[in-house]
Amino acid sequence: xxxxxxxxxxxxxxxxxxxxxxxxxxxxHRSVSWYxxxxxxxxxxxxxxxxxxxxxxxxxxGRFSGRQFSNSRSEMNVSTLELGDSAxxxxxxxxxxxxxxxxxxxxxxxx
Amino acid sequence: xxxxxxxxxxxIILEGKNCTLQCNYTVSPFSNLRWxxxxxxxxxxxxxxxxxxxxTKSNGRYxxxxxxxxxxxxxxxxxxQLSDSASYICVVSLNTGGFKTIFGAGTRLFVKA
Numbered sequence: 001x002x003x004x005x006x007x008x009x010x011x012x013x014x015x016x017x018x019x020x021x022x023x024x025x026x027x028x029h030r031s032v033s034w035y036x037x038x039x040x041x042x043x044x045x046x047x048x049x050x051x052x053x054x055x056x057x058x059x060x061x062g063r064f065s066g067r068q069f070s071n072s073r074s075e076m077n078v079s080t081l082e083l084g085d086s087a088x089x090x091x092x093x094x095x096x097x098x099x100x101x102x103x104x105x106x107x108x109x110x111x
Numbered sequence: 112x113x114x115x116x117x118x119x120x121x122x123i124i125l126e127g128k129n130c131t132l133q134c135n136y137t138v139s140p141f142s143n144l145r146w147x148x149x150x151x152x153x154x155x156x157x158x159x160x161x162x163x164x165x166x167t168k169s170n171g172r173y174x175x176x177x178x179x180x181x182x183x184x185x186x187x188x189x190x191x192q193l194s195d196s197a198s199y200i201c202v203v204s205l206n207t208g209g210f211k212t213i214f215g216a217g218t219r220l221f222v223k224a
Contacts, residue, residue, distance in 0.1 A: 004154070031210065042216040043155075044201070054209065092156050096141050098204050100212075102154030 002027065004093050004103035012109045018079040021106045025093030027070050031055075031073040033100065034066060037088045049074055078108075084111045115203050115215040123221045127216075128191055132200035132218045134184040142206035146175050146186050149198045149217070157224045158186070188220075196222045 005024045025032050033056075034046040045058035049068035068074045072093075078085055080095050086109050092100040115136045124130050135143070143162045147155035159168040160174040163186070168175050172189045188195055201215040 033210075033216075040216075043214045045212070045214075048210060088152065092154075094210075098145070098210070098212075099157060099160060100145075102147075102156070104154050105152070107152065 004091060004101050006089075006091055006106050008106060009104065010107045010109075012111060013081050014111055015081055015083060017081050018077065019081060019108060021076045021078075021089055021091075021108075023074045023076070023091035023093075023103060025074070025091075026095075026101055028099070029093035029095050031074050031094045032068055032072065033092045033094075034074070034076050035092070037090060037105075038086075043090065046076065050106045054095070077098040081110045083110050113203075113205065115211050115213045117126050117199075117201050117215040117218050119218060120216070121219040121221070123164075123223060124191055125193055126191060126193055126222055126224050130188050130191060130220065132186045132199050132201075134186070136182050136184070136201070136203045136213070136215075138170075138182075138203040138205055138213055140206040141179065141182075142204040144175075144177055144181070145202045145204075146173070147200040147202060148198060151197070155200055187219055191220075191222045193222050193224060196220060 008060045031050045033048040035043040048056040052068045063079045066076045088105045090105045092102045118133045145160045146158040149155040161177045174187045177184045198217040200217045205211045
């Protein structure tokens with residue numbers, strides 16, 4: 001079974017721009033969660049989607065948004081990028097249990 | 112407040128030696144505790160998952176313990192290898208009907224030859 005895939009793997013953007021990241025979960029997994037990871041901060045929860053509905057949301061500004069499609073693929077969008085948005089963005093999928101499977105991440109650099 | 116604290120923040124050991132990483136949590140109601148290994152620039156990979164009734168779980172050279180009374184967990188690595196150099200993250204899930212997880216900040220392990 002293929003693992004969680006994320007595209008692109010690396011991205012460089014300029015302040016003020018917007019960016020869209022993509023995540024394809026493991027086949028059959030309907031839940032996708034997104035996390036931001038910065039040095040020294042650990043993983044910070046962004047949001048979780050299940051069957052195209054956002055079920056949980058972390059404490060991030062409205063510039064961070066996401067969606068999930070009927071095939072469970074998910075996208076995350078960040079508008080009006082700031083330097084502090086530079087991070088590794090991880091998505092994780094799961095089926096009905098608590099075990100999460102993480103993708104390799106997208107490294108976003110904002111200059 | 113639901114929190115997961117890990118110690119030490121970082122650790123350097125010689126190849127072949129054993130080490131133990133600690134995780135203390137103040138999460139309630141508790142559902143399960145997981146340990147992940149994360150190589151630099153990669154996504155975390157699950158090592159073990161333990162529920163309330165389990166107090167030991169092994170995965171090769173990795174052995175996790177859980178004391179639900181004291182709300183402490185440890186990850187013991189036996190006969191360390193250079194490839195064990197990574198961050199180890201403790202994650203606790205709440206039993207709230209939804210899926211809520213609290214992540215520790217991780218312990219950065221360096222294994223030297």
